[in-house]
Amino acid sequence: MVLGRRASWFLLAFGVWSWFIWITFARNLWGNGSGLAFDDAGEPTAYFWVHLLLAVTSFLLGTAIGLIGLRGVRAWRAVPGTGSRA
Numbered sequence: 001m002v003l004g005r006r007a008s009w010f011l012l013a014f015g016v017w018s019w020f021i022w023i024t025f026a027r028n029l030w031g032n033g034s035g036l037a038f039d040d041a042g043e044p045t046a047y048f049w050v051h052l053l054l055a056v057t058s059f060l061l062g063t064a065i066g067l068i069g070l071r072g073v074r075a076w077r078a079v080p081g082t083g084s085r086a
Contacts, residue, residue, distance in 0.1 A: 002075075003069075003072035003075075005072075005076050007069075008071075008073045009069065009073060010069065011065050011066065011068050011069025011072065012066055012070050012072075014062065014065050015062050015064075015065050015066010015069055015070070018058060018061070018063070018066065019059070019062060019066070022055045022056075022058050023059070026055045026056075026059075029051055029052060029055065037051070
């Protein structure tokens with residue numbers, strides 16, 4: 001299967017976006033002081049574990065999708081006459 005140039009760039013951008021969004025989300029979840037993520041004793045709650053699992057899963061899927069996009073972009077640049085317009 002051959003990815004189109006637009007699809008490759010879209011998948012790569014999606015991967016970068018996922019890194020930004022989900023790392024930021026996990027950082028905010030870890031620093032949550034509202035009582036949702038950690039109880040009064042400082043122990044993680046079910047809310048914390050579920051959302052951490054969601055963040056890690058989404059981060060891994062975004063990474064895989066971004067790598068597919070990166071491979072597509074590299075393949076398009078390797079074909080003579082289809083590289084960047086310089």
